[in-house]
Amino acid sequence: MHELSIVSSVVETVQESLASYPGARVVEVRLKVGALASVVVDSLEFCWGIATEDTPLARSRLVVVTVPVVMHCAHCDADVELDGVQSFRCPLCDEPCSDLRQGRELDIESYEIEEADAIEEIGVKG
Amino acid sequence: MTTRIVELRRGILKKNDELAAGLRERYAAGGVLVLNLVSSPGTGKTAFLERTLRELRQRGSKVAALVGDLETDNDAKRLAASGAPVRQINTHGICHLDAEMISKHLDGWALDELDYLFIENVGNLVCPSSYDLGEKIRVALLSVTEGEDKPLKYPTLFNSADAAVITKMDIAEPCGFDRELALKNINEIRPGIRIFETSAKTGTGMEEWLGYLGEERAGRIG
Numbered sequence: 001m002h003e004l005s006i007v008s009s010v011v012e013t014v015q016e017s018l019a020s021y022p023g024a025r026v027v028e029v030r031l032k033v034g035a036l037a038s039v040v041v042d043s044l045e046f047c048w049g050i051a052t053e054d055t056p057l058a059r060s061r062l063v064v065v066t067v068p069v070v071m072h073c074a075h076c077d078a079d080v081e082l083d084g085v086q087s088f089r090c091p092l093c094d095e096p097c098s099d100l101r102q103g104r105e106l107d108i109e110s111y112e113i114e115e116a117d118a119i120e121e122i123g124v125k126g
Numbered sequence: 127m128t129t130r131i132v133e134l135r136r137g138i139l140k141k142n143d144e145l146a147a148g149l150r151e152r153y154a155a156g157g158v159l160v161l162n163l164v165s166s167p168g169t170g171k172t173a174f175l176e177r178t179l180r181e182l183r184q185r186g187s188k189v190a191a192l193v194g195d196l197e198t199d200n201d202a203k204r205l206a207a208s209g210a211p212v213r214q215i216n217t218h219g220i221c222h223l224d225a226e227m228i229s230k231h232l233d234g235w236a237l238d239e240l241d242y243l244f245i246e247n248v249g250n251l252v253c254p255s256s257y258d259l260g261e262k263i264r265v266a267l268l269s270v271t272e273g274e275d276k277p278l279k280y281p282t283l284f285n286s287a288d289a290a291v292i293t294k295m296d297i298a299e300p301c302g303f304d305r306e307l308a309l310k311n312i313n314e315i316r317p318g319i320r321i322f323e324t325s326a327k328t329g330t331g332m333e334e335w336l337g338y339l340g341e342e343r344a345g346r347i348g
Contacts (some may be wrong), residue, residue, distance in 0.1 A: 002221055002253040009138050017134060027129065031138070038255050038282035085281040087314050096317030100285070106256065108134045115128040 003043035006106070007051040007062075014111050018056055024113040026060040034105035035069050035085055060111075069103030142257055145225035149232075149260030156237030159343040160245065162259050164283055165267035166276075167249030170293040172201045173326040174267065175246055179208035181336055188239060192231050193246040194223040201246065211235070222253035225260060241343060251280040262288075263342060269294040270303035277311045284315040289322065289338070296325040 014029060033039060041064045048062040069082040073090035079101055080090050088097050137143060153160045163171050175191060182189045190211045193201045202214035213231050215223060228245065237243070245261065247254045266287035268276045271294060277284040284290065290312050298305065305323070312321055320338060324331035 002256065005220070006138055006256075009141070013134070013136065013138070013140075017132060021130070021132070024130075036282050036285060038252050085285070085315075086278055088285065088317055089314075096313065098317045104286075106138045108136055108138055110131050110133045110135070112129055112131050115130060 003039055004047045004051065006039060007044055007047040010108055011051045011055055011057055013108055014057060015055060017111075018113070021113055021115070024056065024115055026057040026111055026113055028061040028063055028112040029057065030063045030065065030109040030111065032065050032067060032105050032107045032109050034067050034103040035082075036100075036103040037106045039106065041066065065109070067102060067105055070101045071097035072099040072101050073097050074099065139256060139258075142225045145229060146258035146260040149225055149228060150262075152232075152237060153243070153260060153262070156240065158237045158240040158243050159263070159339065160243045160259075160261045161263045161265055161339075162245045162247060162254075162261035163265045163267060164247045164251065164254045164287070165249060165269075165293075166251050166272060169249070169267045169269045169272065170326060171246050171249070171267055172204055174291065174293055174324065175244055176205055176208055177326040177329070177332060178244070178335070178339075179205060179210045181332060182242060182339070183209055185336070187241040189242045189244070190235065190240050191244040191246060192223075192228060194227070194248045196220075196248065205246075217248060221248060221250050222257050223247050223259060224257045228259050242339065251276075251283050255283040255286050265289045265291055267291045267293055268308075270298040270301045270308075274304050274308040274311055277308075277315045281315045284312060284319075287316060287319060289320045290316070291322045291324055291335070293324055293326065295323050295330050296328045 018024060044064060045062055052058050052060060069085060070079050071082060073080050075093050075095040076090055080092060090097050165171050179189050191205050192213050192215055193205060194215045194217060195201055196217055196219055199214040202212045205212040215227050215231050245259055264287045266284050309321060312319060322331050322335045324335060
C-alpha cells in the first residue's frame with residue numbers, strides 16, 4: 001500500500017545524486033529488498049512508471065533483488081538462512097531464533113546512467 | 127555508448143530513519159517511555175488505550191497519546207475523555223504514521239513532564255512496520271475475532287514487535303478462539319515475545335500489562 005511513497009523516495013534520492021552527472025539519463029535502478037521489508041515487488045514495479053514520469057529516470061528499468069531472512073542461531077552459533085517467513089526456527093537444529101541479521105533491507109544499491117554525449121547521439125537518431 | 131554505474135548503497139527510508147533516531151534521543155532525554163501500537167482496524171486499539179491511559183493516570187503517572195487515522199478526530203475525543211493530553215494525526219489517505227508526522231505533532235509538548243507517550247498507529251498491519259517512530263516498544267495487537275493465524279499472515283509486523291497484546295479476551299469463548307494456537311503462532315514468528323491476554327471491557331490482563339509498562343519505564347530511566 002505504501003509502495004508509491006517508497007518508489008517516490010527512490011526517485012528523489014537518485015535525482016539528488018544525479019546532480020553530479022549533468023545531462024545523464026538513468027537506464028536502470030537496482031534495489032535490495034529483504035523478505036521482511038513488507039513491500040510488494042510487483043507494486044514497486046507498477047508504481048515505477050508513474051513515479052519516474054517527467055524525470056531523468058523516465059523509461060528506466062527497475063531491478064529488485066530480494067534477499068532472504070538470515071538469523072543468528074545461538075544454539076548452533078551460526079548465521080542461518082530461512083526458507084520463508086512463516087517460522088523463525090533454525091533450519092539446522094529447529095530451535096527458535098530471535099536474532100535477525102538480514103531480511104529487513106529496503107535499500108537503493110546502485111543506478112546506471114548514460115552519459116550526456118551518448119544521450120545526444122540517441123537524440124540525433126531519434 | 128558511455129554508461130556508468132553509480133553505487134549508492136543507502137536505505138530508501140533513510141530520511142525517516144534519521145528523523146526517528148532524533149526522536150529516540152529526545153524521548154530518552156525527556157525520560158519518557160514511548161510505545162507504538164499497531165493492529166488491523168477494529169482490533170480495539172483505542173479501547174485498550176483508553177483503559178491504559180485511565181488506569182495509568184489513576185496511579186499518578188503522566189501520560190499522553192498521539193492517535194493516527196486517515197480521517198476524523200473521533201479516536202482523539204474518546205481518548206481525551208481519560209483526561210490525558212491527546213492529539214489526533216489525520217494522514218488523509220496515507221496508510222501509516224511516519225517520524226515527520228510525529229515530530230510535527232509533538233510540538234509544544236514538554237516530553238520531560240511525561241512518563242509515557244502512546245502512539246496509536248493507523249489501523250494497518252503492513253505499512254506501519256516499515257516506519258520507525260523512534261519508539262522503545264512496538265506493540266502488535268490482535269483480537270480474538272481475527273483468527274489465530276494473523277501472525278503468520280503478517281509476519282513482518284509481528285516479527286518487528288517487542289510485545290504482543292491479545293484483545294477482547296472476554297468474548298474469546300463465543301468466538302471459538304483457540305488460545306493455544308494463537309500463542310504458538312505468535313511465538314513461531316517472534317520467539318520469546320511477551321504476550322498479554324487482555325480485555326479492556328472487563329480489565330482482564332490489564333494488571334500484568336501495566337506492570338510490564340512500569341518495569342520497562344524503570345529500565346528506561348535506570
